[in-house]
Amino acid sequence: MNTRYTDEQVRFAAKLYYVDGVNQSGVARLVQVSQAKVSRLLAVARERGIVRISVDDYEPRNGDLEKGLRDAFDLGVAIVVKTAPNAPGEVVRATVGHIGAQYVSPLIPDSGVLAIAGGRAVRELAGRLPERDGRRLAIVQAMGSIDSSVGTEDAIELGRSLVQRWGGFFMTLSTPAFVPNKRTRDSFLAFRQIQAVWERFTRANAALVGIGAMEASAFVARGVLTAQDIDELKKRGATGEICGRFFDRNGDECDTPWRERVISIGLDALRRIPQVVAVVPGAGRAHAVAAAIRGRLIKTLVIDEDGARALLAIKPARGAGKSTSGTSGKTKR
Amino acid sequence: MNTRYTDEQVRFAAKLYYVDGVNQSGVARLVQVSQAKVSRLLAVARERGIVRISVDDYEPRNGDLEKGLRDAFDLGVAIVVKTAPNAPGEVVRATVGHIGAQYVSPLIPDSGVLAIAGGRAVRELAGRLPERDGRRLAIVQAMGSIDSSVGTEDAIELGRSLVQRWGGFFMTLSTPAFVPNKRTRDSFLAFRQIQAVWERFTRANAALVGIGAMEASAFVARGVLTAQDIDELKKRGATGEICGRFFDRNGDECDTPWRERVISIGLDALRRIPQVVAVVPGAGRAHAVAAAIRGRLIKTLVIDEDGARALLAIKPARGAGKSTSGTSGKTKR
DNA sequence: ATTGGAACTGAATAGCCATTCAGTTATATT
DNA sequence: AATATAACTGAATGGCTATTCAGTTCCAAT
Numbered sequence: 225m226n227t228r229y230t231d232e233q234v235r236f237a238a239k240l241y242y243v244d245g246v247n248q249s250g251v252a253r254l255v256q257v258s259q260a261k262v263s264r265l266l267a268v269a270r271e272r273g274i275v276r277i278s279v280d281d282y283e284p285r286n287g288d289l290e291k292g293l294r295d296a297f298d299l300g301v302a303i304v305v306k307t308a309p310n311a312p313g314e315v316v317r318a319t320v321g322h323i324g325a326q327y328v329s330p331l332i333p334d335s336g337v338l339a340i341a342g343g344r345a346v347r348e349l350a351g352r353l354p355e356r357d358g359r360r361l362a363i364v365q366a367m368g369s370i371d372s373s374v375g376t377e378d379a380i381e382l383g384r385s386l387v388q389r390w391g392g393f394f395m396t397l398s399t400p401a402f403v404p405n406k407r408t409r410d411s412f413l414a415f416r417q418i419q420a421v422w423e424r425f426t427r428a429n430a431a432l433v434g435i436g437a438m439e440a441s442a443f444v445a446r447g448v449l450t451a452q453d454i455d456e457l458k459k460r461g462a463t464g465e466i467c468g469r470f471f472d473r474n475g476d477e478c479d480t481p482w483r484e485r486v487i488s489i490g491l492d493a494l495r496r497i498p499q500v501v502a503v504v505p506g507a508g509r510a511h512a513v514a515a516a517i518r519g520r521l522i523k524t525l526v527i528d529e530d531g532a533r534a535l536l537a538i539k540p541a542r543g544a545g546k547s548t549s550g551t552s553g554k555t556k557r
Numbered sequence: 558m559n560t561r562y563t564d565e566q567v568r569f570a571a572k573l574y575y576v577d578g579v580n581q582s583g584v585a586r587l588v589q590v591s592q593a594k595v596s597r598l599l600a601v602a603r604e605r606g607i608v609r610i611s612v613d614d615y616e617p618r619n620g621d622l623e624k625g626l627r628d629a630f631d632l633g634v635a636i637v638v639k640t641a642p643n644a645p646g647e648v649v650r651a652t653v654g655h656i657g658a659q660y661v662s663p664l665i666p667d668s669g670v671l672a673i674a675g676g677r678a679v680r681e682l683a684g685r686l687p688e689r690d691g692r693r694l695a696i697v698q699a700m701g702s703i704d705s706s707v708g709t710e711d712a713i714e715l716g717r718s719l720v721q722r723w724g725g726f727f728m729t730l731s732t733p734a735f736v737p738n739k740r741t742r743d744s745f746l747a748f749r750q751i752q753a754v755w756e757r758f759t760r761a762n763a764a765l766v767g768i769g770a771m772e773a774s775a776f777v778a779r780g781v782l783t784a785q786d787i788d789e790l791k792k793r794g795a796t797g798e799i800c801g802r803f804f805d806r807n808g809d810e811c812d813t814p815w816r817e818r819v820i821s822i823g824l825d826a827l828r829r830i831p832q833v834v835a836v837v838p839g840a841g842r843a844h845a846v847a848a849a850i851r852g853r854l855i856k857t858l859v860i861d862e863d864g865a866r867a868l869l870a871i872k873p874a875r876g877a878g879k880s881t882s883g884t885s886g887k888t889k890r
Numbered sequence: 891a892t893t894g895g896a897a898c899t900g901a902a903t904a905g906c907c908a909t910t911c912a913g914t915t916a917t918a919t920t
Numbered sequence: 921a922a923t924a925t926a927a928c929t930g931a932a933t934g935g936c937t938a939t940t941c942a943g944t945t946c947c948a949a950t
Contacts, residue, residue, distance in 0.1 A: 228897075228946090235615035236639075242612045244655070248937060254652050256641035258900045263938055274613045279575045279602075282568035306569075308589035319587050322577070561916085561927075581907060591930045596908050891950100898945070906937070915928070920921100 229268050237262055238269040284323040289532040293525070296536055297517045301524040303327050304532045305505075313506055316528050320505040321348025324526040328432070328501055331524060334359050336429035339366040339489055340386065341467050342379035343434030343442070345503040349526065350382050350432065353389065360392040364424045366431065367467040367488030368401040371446050395421050399487045401468050402448055406484040413487070425489045430499040435516050436465040437509040443468070449482075457482065464512020466494065466502075466521060473511070475519010491521060499523055507534035514538050562601050570595055571602040617656045622865040626858070629869055630850045634857040636660050637865045638838075646839055649861050653838040654681025657859040661765070661834050664857060667692050669762035672699040672822055673719065674800050675712035676767030676775070678836040682859065683715050683765065686722070693725040697757045699764065700800035700821030701734040704779050728754050732820045734801050735781055739817040746820070758822045763832040768849050769798040770842040776801070782815075790815065797845020799827065799835075799854060806844070808852010824854060832856055840867035847871050 237255050240246040241262070246254070248262040255262065269275040286304040293302040305323045307316050328349060332338060338361045340350070363383045374381055380396055387394040399412045412418055436442060438458055443449040449457075460480045461472035467488035470478045477483060477491045494500055502522040504513050507530045514535060516522050527535070570588050573579045574595070579587070581595040588595065602608040619637040626635040638656045640649050661682060665671060671694045673683070696716045707714055713729055720727040732745045745751055769775060771791055776782040782790075793813045795803035800821035803811045810816060810824045827833055835855040837846050840863045847868060849855050860868070 232615075235613055236617070236641075238612050239615040239617070240655075242610055246655075247935090253648060254641065254644075254655065256644050256648065259937080260900060260902095260939085261898090264898090267938085269612075276611045277575055278609045278611075279571050280568055280607045282565075282572040284569070284572070308587065311587075311589050315586060315589065322573075322579075322587065326577075580905090592906090593908075593930060593932095594928090597928090600908085893950075894948090896945105896947080899943085900941105901943105902939105902941085904937105904939075906935105908933100908935080910933080911931090913929085915926105917926075918924085920923075 227264075227268055229265060231272070231274070234265050234269045234272065235274055237265040238275050241266055242275055285327075286529050286532070289529060289536070292536050293532055297514070298520070299517055299523075299525055301331070302532075303524065303526045305526070305528050307528045307530075316505045316530070317345050317348050320503065320526060320528050321345065321350075322352050324349045324503060325352035325354075328503075328524070328526060329353050329357075331430065331499055331501060332359070332432075333361070333429045333499075335361060335392075337362045337364060337424050337427060338386075339364050339425060339428045339431040339433075339497065340379055340383050341366045341431070341433040342370070342377055342382060343503075344377045345505050346432055346434050347377045347382055349503050350386055353386070355389050356391070359390040361387075361390065362392055362395065362424065363387055364395045364421050364428065365397045366425070366433065367486075368397045368399040370401050370443065370448055395424065397421050397487060401487060402443075402482065402485050403487065404485065409485055409487055418487075425493045426496070428493075428497045430501070431489070431494060431497050432501050432503070433466050433494075433522070435502050435504045435509055435512050435522075437512040438462060438464065439508065441465075453482070456480070463515040464509065466491070466516060469494075471515055471519055471521070473515045473518070475515045475517070475521050491519070494521055495519075497523075501526065503527075505531055507531050510534035510538055560597075560601055562598060564605070564607070567598050567602045567605065568607055570598040571608050574599055575608055618660075619862050619865070622862060622869070625869050626865055630847070631853065632850055632856075632858055634664070635865075636857065636859045638859070638861050640861050640863075649838045649863070650678050650681050653836065653859060653861050654678065654683075655685050657682045657836060658685035658687075661836075661857070661859060662686050662690075664763065664832055664834060665692070665765070666694070666762050666832075668694060668725075670695045670697060670757050670760060671719075672697050672758060672761045672764040672766075672830065673712055673716050674699045674764070674766040675703070675710055675715060676836075677710045678838050679765055679767050680710045680715055682836050683719055686719070688722050689724070692723040694720075694723060695725055695728065695757065696720055697728045697754050697761065698730045699758070699766065700819075701730045701732040703734050703776065703781055728757060730754050730820060734820060735776075735815065735818050736820065737818065742818055742820055751820075758826045759829070761822075761826075761830045763834070764822070764827060764830050765834050765836070766799050766827075766855070768835050768837045768842055768845050768855075770845040771795060771797065772841065774798075786815075789813070796848040797842065799824070799849060802827075804848055804852055804854070806848045806851070808848045808850070808854050824852070827854055828852075830856075834859060836860075838864055840864050843867035843871055 237251050240251045240254060248259045251262045252259040284306055286306050289304040290302040293299055303324055305320045307319045340363055363386055365379045365383050367379060369380060383394045403409050438454055441454060457470050457480055460478050462470035462478045463473045468486040469491050472478050500522045501524040503526045505528045570584050573584045573587060581592045584595045585592040617639055619639050622637040623635040626632055636657055638653045640652045673696055696719055698712045698716050700712060716727045736742045771787055790803050790813055793811050794805035795811045796806045801819040802824050805811050833855045834857040836859045838861045
């Protein structure tokens with residue numbers, strides 16, 4: 225905001241307020257303007273650098289845990305966000321989102337294609353990416369809609385808001401995430417509209433996703449899968465999922481009936497994207513995350529300290545090691 | 558205030574608030590404390606220097622006018638305070654008091670005797686001298702009470718509040734400023750209690766006073782003198798007064814009936830005090846101020862820009878020069 | 891001089907922050 | 921262990937600040 229305020233007046237107000245500790249009404253009296261204008265003068269003082277506020281560095285990331293993760297897993301970037309002790313999950317998500325956004329932002333290119341998935345953690349992070357910083361991307365929805373309702377955490381909503389924030393355009397996958405059978409899926413995929421998105425998957429420059437565990441699945445919560453379905457998936461080796469694509473402990477896609485019923489970015493396509501950022505706060509999804517990393521599905525992991533520690537506890541390498549949950553090591557493909 | 562807050566927590570809160578622009582409720586959520594505590598954490602951050610706020614220098618004094626005054630008059634220190642253009646008198650007083658206090662404070666010693674007079678300008682300045690900075694003075698009331706009411710601008714009130722602010726003790730002149738005749742005054746002066754104060758006048762280390770003009774006299778406003786009295790005083794050469802002591806254009810005390818009816822510090826005693834600070838905002842008392850300076854009654858002048866300019870307009874030296882008001886140059890003693 | 895748009899202004903007020911209060915927890919002392 | 925004292929804590933709230941609104945002033949282009 226360009227103003228005509230004189231430096232003299234701005235400096236006088238700034239001295240009275242910041243140096244002498246006079247409140248804005250008092251400053252207003254001495255400077256002979258309204259209190260509202262004093263508030264504006266002070267804002268100008270900060271903008272012009274007449275008033276400077278400096279803060280000692282605070283390191284919001286736990287470097288030790290990051291190093292531990294990089295050593296134990298084959299991971300490009302690990303961002304382990306410090307959180308308040310005993311914070312509830314909701315707060316951990318918010319913290320990881322807030323701090324994570326500051327480090328994820330530079331990983332997302334200025335132009336090109338960004339694939340985006342849904343999820344609460346992704347929402348927290350995406351919602352704190354910088355506003356209109358000159359970026360202009362094609363954003364594509366990485367998975368169809370889970371159900372007919374659209375929540376603030378759904379990919380369709382996150383994509384919309386990111387495009388609004390940055391410019392560019394948003395391409396939706398106007399299909400359900402899961403359809404009844406392969407034939408239905410194939411007919412959806414035949415649509416030109418869908419193919420336009422599909423084609424973008426193969427040349428995306430970056431992706432922002434969450435990772436789902438077999439426990440507390442959002443698909444079950446929203447009635448798309450049943451507890452029995454989950455049991456069935458687990459029997460077939462499923463350890464976690466990204467965009468409804470279930471993978472085993474090595475990160476290879478499981479051969480299940482759902483594999484040919486899902487409409488979302490494929491794991492092979494995902495692997496080829498140069499920058500895949502996964503945001504997975506909390507300790508409950510450690511096995512799914514470990515599997516995703518083993519399968520080289522993600523390049524960057526954003527997580528909290530508890531989550532990182534849980535992950536390190538299962539550090540044993542590809543295909544070996546004990547697992548806490550009941551996933552068996554059976555794998556196809 | 559000594560606290561047990563960890564630097565880690567303080568730094569986290571400071572970063573979120575000052576760097577990331579999160580409000581205190583948002584910080585409270587992420588740090589997992591109450592908003593009240595965030596406010597305290599931020600206060601600690603500023604105290605500990607984790608957050609530093611620096612402000613470009615603002616020069617609140619008009620150096621050119623100060624130099625002009627020092628050149629034109631024989632004045633130890635001139636403090637010309639910049640004020641907002643077209644500010645009403647009340648605001649000019651407040652500004653001169655606020656800024657003046659910062660420069661007058663170091664002129665007042667840590668111990669010894671300070672004589673204090675009343676007046677609105679003195680009140681504004683005295684009220685902004687620093688709190689409990691280790692000073693401990695004997696403060697003496699330089700003139701008796703003007704009338705039976707005690708206003709916030711009266712010496713007795715200012716002395717009391719300064720002692721409360723600094724420690725030390727306050728000695729009042731429990732007499733009227735003007736008594737009916739010489740005999741009454743002499744009987745007052747015979748009191749041991751009064752003499753104790755009188756004696757302090759002769760060895761005061763500093764004084765803080767105002768200067769009264771013949772126009773708009775506080776004595777008239779409070780019914781102690783009449784308009785006729787003022788005319789009479791002017792006929793006898795009175796140009797202004799300090800503590801009810803009327804002086805002519807050369808700053809010499811006028812020989813008038815009121816001279817032997819006033820109970821206040823004498824002008825000779827005042828001249829001998831090493832540091833006499835006069836606070837005289839406004840352009841209306843220029844002649845009185847000029848006279849006081851010529852008579853070497855004051856060492857330091859605190860004034861606003863308009864006042865300084867008015868003073869420079871009558872710069873002509875001791876005893877000479879034109880005068881705007883109708884004061885004649887008649888003088889005794 | 892007229893017009894149109896941008897910048898500015900203070901009053902009102904919504905929103906944010908600092909302080910008070912009453913109760914709790916830590917620390918020092920017996 | 922018992923007690924006293926100081927430091928800390930969050931809910932409530934009063935006070936302070938930032939923003940909105942409905943004009944007003946300034947400036948550039950007719």
